Amino acid sequence: xxxxxxxxxxxxxxxxxxxxxxxxxxxxxxxxxxxxxxxxxxxxxxxxxxxxxxxxxxxxxxxxxxxxxxxxxxxxxxxxxxxxxxxxxxxxxxxxxxxxxxxxxxxxxxxxxxxxxxxxxxxxxxxxxxxxxxxxxxxxxxxxxxxxxxxxxxxxxxxxxxxxxxxxxxxxxxxxxxxxxxxxxxxxxxxxxxxx
Numbered sequence: 659x660x661x662x663x664x665x666x667x668x669x670x671x672x673x674x675x676x677x678x679x680x681x682x683x684x685x686x687x688x689x690x691x692x693x694x695x696x697x698x699x700x701x702x703x704x705x706x707x708x709x710x711x712x713x714x715x716x717x718x719x720x721x722x723x724x725x726x727x728x729x730x731x732x733x734x735x736x737x738x739x740x741x742x743x744x745x746x747x748x749x750x751x752x753x754x755x756x757x758x759x760x761x762x763x764x765x766x767x768x769x770x771x772x773x774x775x776x777x778x779x780x781x782x783x784x785x786x787x788x789x790x791x792x793x794x795x796x797x798x799x800x801x802x803x804x805x806x807x808x809x810x811x812x813x814x815x816x817x818x819x820x821x822x823x824x825x826x827x828x829x830x831x832x833x834x835x836x837x838x839x840x841x842x843x844x845x846x847x848x849x850x851x852x853x854x
Contacts, residue, residue: 671723677690691726699793714790717776727750756772789827804843816846
């Protein structure tokens, strides 16, 4: 790993995410929301895939880079609007990360690899893309599902958990079941899996 360039890239991503006007209160401190998310992604990747390639480590850190710049409510509040928003976000995350990586001196081949990972290209065919997908799901279940579940019906949550499960590899699913999940979350997962 080209340690100097890698550390510079992580620093650039974190500096941008530190500008997030949205905050999350965690363990007694307010953090910029996407900075905290990025750190959780890196930590989860280190646990799930300690030997991850440099490109995968950067893609994980940049997964939601500057996410606040494209707001959900600027799109129609239906499924089509949601999918367009997600597609535009992925492209923005990939483009921002590409320009940061070029700035610190990475090759175009490397930056394309990171961009493809962020945009989830070749999912199910590319092992690193699947690993990144697993980590996204693990972070969602570990840190965001409880709050998310308070805003939705059980029926909707079961559907979302079934879709989340379908996106994960067997290894990802095993890691999800090994998380220290709340009893209601675990019960919902069990119900979602039994209804598949």
